[in-house]
Amino acid sequence: MTTNRVIRFLHRGTLVEAAGFAPMTTVLDWLRLDRRLTGTKEGCGEGDCGACTVALGRVKDGRLVYEPANACILLLGQLDGAELVTVEDLVTDGRLHPVQQALVDHHGSQCGFCTPGFVMSLFTLYHAAGGATDRAAVLSRLAGNLCRCTGYRPIVDAALAACAAPPADGHHDRRATSAAMLAGLADTADVFVGDDNAFFAAPASLDSLAVLMESHPDATLVGGATDVGLWITKQLRTLPKLVHTGRVAALRALDETASALTIGAAVTYAEAEAALGALDPDIALLIDRLGSAQVRTAGTIGGNVANGSPIGDMPPLLIALGASVTLRLGGSVRLLPLEQFFLAYGRQDRSPGEILTHVTVPRPEAGDHLRVFKIAKRHDQDISAVMMALKVRLDGRRIAAARIAFGGMAGIPKSAAAVEAALAGASVDDATAVAAAVARLRDDFAPLDDHRASAAYRLRVAGNLITKGLMEIAAGERSSTRLVPLREAHHAA
Numbered sequence: 001m002t003t004n005r006v007i008r009f010l011h012r013g014t015l016v017e018a019a020g021f022a023p024m025t026t027v028l029d030w031l032r033l034d035r036r037l038t039g040t041k042e043g044c045g046e047g048d049c050g051a052c053t054v055a056l057g058r059v060k061d062g063r064l065v066y067e068p069a070n071a072c073i074l075l076l077g078q079l080d081g082a083e084l085v086t087v088e089d090l091v092t093d094g095r096l097h098p099v100q101q102a103l104v105d106h107h108g109s110q111c112g113f114c115t116p117g118f119v120m121s122l123f124t125l126y127h128a129a130g131g132a133t134d135r136a137a138v139l140s141r142l143a144g145n146l147c148r149c150t151g152y153r154p155i156v157d158a159a160l161a162a163c164a165a166p167p168a169d170g171h172h173d174r175r176a177t178s179a180a181m182l183a184g185l186a187d188t189a190d191v192f193v194g195d196d197n198a199f200f201a202a203p204a205s206l207d208s209l210a211v212l213m214e215s216h217p218d219a220t221l222v223g224g225a226t227d228v229g230l231w232i233t234k235q236l237r238t239l240p241k242l243v244h245t246g247r248v249a250a251l252r253a254l255d256e257t258a259s260a261l262t263i264g265a266a267v268t269y270a271e272a273e274a275a276l277g278a279l280d281p282d283i284a285l286l287i288d289r290l291g292s293a294q295v296r297t298a299g300t301i302g303g304n305v306a307n308g309s310p311i312g313d314m315p316p317l318l319i320a321l322g323a324s325v326t327l328r329l330g331g332s333v334r335l336l337p338l339e340q341f342f343l344a345y346g347r348q349d350r351s352p353g354e355i356l357t358h359v360t361v362p363r364p365e366a367g368d369h370l371r372v373f374k375i376a377k378r379h380d381q382d383i384s385a386v387m388m389a390l391k392v393r394l395d396g397r398r399i400a401a402a403r404i405a406f407g408g409m410a411g412i413p414k415s416a417a418a419v420e421a422a423l424a425g426a427s428v429d430d431a432t433a434v435a436a437a438v439a440r441l442r443d444d445f446a447p448l449d450d451h452r453a454s455a456a457y458r459l460r461v462a463g464n465l466i467t468k469g470l471m472e473i474a475a476g477e478r479s480s481t482r483l484v485p486l487r488e489a490h491h492a493a
């Protein structure tokens with residue numbers, strides 16, 4: 001197996017080979033400090049504001065696609081194999097890009113600090129939309145871009161105007177050349193930049209990854225770096241050894257069978273959205289509300305699980321669906337029900353050097369009904385205060401089995417075992433039995449007070465979510481019976 005001692009990516013139509021960089025270097029720092037390209041701005045430095053948005057071009061399913069990314073928490077090494085496009089790269093022959101011109105025409109900028117980020121998010125939408133977009137797609141694409149002085153109406157108007165036309169810019173004209181250059185970077189070599197004490201590595205196979213992690217159990221695995229990036233920029237941690245999983249084809253695959261989805265740990269939300277969302281409209285809505293477009297195109301399902309956060313959105317859903325995880329340490333592979341992976345706050349059943357390789361999600365069966373509710377202060381781009389996923393299997397009107405999992409209610413994502421037991425065998429129409437089961441929540445959880453919500457609020461809302469879910473299921477699977485706000489109604493239809 002060959003090893004590349006550089007990372008290789010395209011920037012401004014040319015091949016960049018970067019060696020000797022510090023492993024924790026972010027794309028934003030490389031652009032602004034190294035290349036002196038200061039059009040890309042730093043606002044929050046933690047993935048929240050979108051001022052630093054850049055576009056990454058990759059060939060997916062034989063087509064060149066551009067996706068938005070937060071340069072402040074994207075590691076330079078993650079650019080390997082991609083095309084980097086920044087706000088400096090959009091003008092063609094002295095003419096503004098159509099999205100820039102539309103922002104001018106619609107008065108979409110005042111102080112302009114947020115504007116490069118909006119331009120780059122809209123650049124990706126412009127290419128994805130192919131001349132047909134709508135307000136919902138614009139709002140979803142812009143949920144990760146904050147503007148504090150212009151207001152969103154003129155920006156959304158500009159987006160709708162610019163993206164109504166089929167793409168016709170320099171990047172579209174050069175797409176065949178760019179795709180061919182990117183194809184030339186798609187080799188099967190491992191990437192290792194640095195030395196044994198400090199490195200950025202991106203093995204190309206699962207075997208190489210397992211060998212590397214076994215010899216460096218102190219290394220930090222990196223999927224999309226939407227959590228790890230903040231350890232660097234906000235917690236100022238020193239992470240000398242970084243191992244990126246994004247080059248391992250086996251971890252990038254999502255396999256679908258009649259009975260289950262097997263999701264590689266490095267599959268992003270954007271890549272998993274269609275398959276997971278097809279299981280149930282509530283899942284599609286949850287993923288649409290998870291982070292922003294920038295976060296969903298980098299962040300992985302595996303990272304969300306491995307991070308073990310008590311307020312991560314995927315674990316409660318996956319626990320309710322009965323998911324399991326596959327872990328690999330060196331040559332040994334083991335399978336674990338997901339719930340058993342979470343041991344205590346900040347502690348997972350994962351040995352140093354062990355890799356989460358796959359998450360296997362059984363498909364809901366006939367008679368299964370799912371409800372997923374995320375309670376957060378904002379609709380978009382917010383972390384849950386409480387998150388519930390409930391799956392019940394009905395046998396006629398009787399609840400044959402219930403799986404209910406919560407985030408935000410304990411130090412780990414956790415099932416409401418006492419509630420589940422109390423519901424088993426009850427009629428879904430029996431309000432007294434449901435209320436008695438909900439009262440058992442106090443046996444399952446003693447939630448914390450924190451800045452997101454008080455313990456009393458959490459317990460109250462958790463009970464209400466179970467009740468709401470069961471009421472909806474009892475009323476039947478019609479959109480008119482879904483107790484959803486107007487904004488969410490189209491997902492439930």
Ligand SMILES: Cc1cc2nc3c(=O)[nH]c(=O)nc-3n(C[C@H](O)[C@H](O)[C@H](O)COP(=O)(O)OP(=O)(O)OC[C@H]3O[C@@H](n4cnc5c(N)ncnc54)[C@H](O)[C@@H]3O)c2cc1C
Nearest residue numbers: 047223224225226227228291299300303304306312313356
């Ligand atoms: C602005 C913003 C908004 C967010 N919104 C949400 C939200 O709404 N809901 C939500 O749940 N989360 C949210 N997050 C958190 C984050 O996006 C998710 O947790 C994401 O899934 C992490 O995936 P990643 O690939 O980026 O993980 P990384 O940051 O790369 O890694 C996270 C952890 O997993 C470990 N890891 C990664 N891959 C593996 C592997 N294969 N094997 C073992 N360990 C591994 C890493 O070492 C690290 O401990 C948000 C983050 C940001 C910055």
Ligand code: FES
Nearest residue numbers: 043044045050072
């Ligand atoms: S600077 Fe705010 S998202 Fe990067």
Ligand code: FES
Nearest residue numbers: 110111112147148
């Ligand atoms: S124009 Fe000032 S923050 Fe958007």
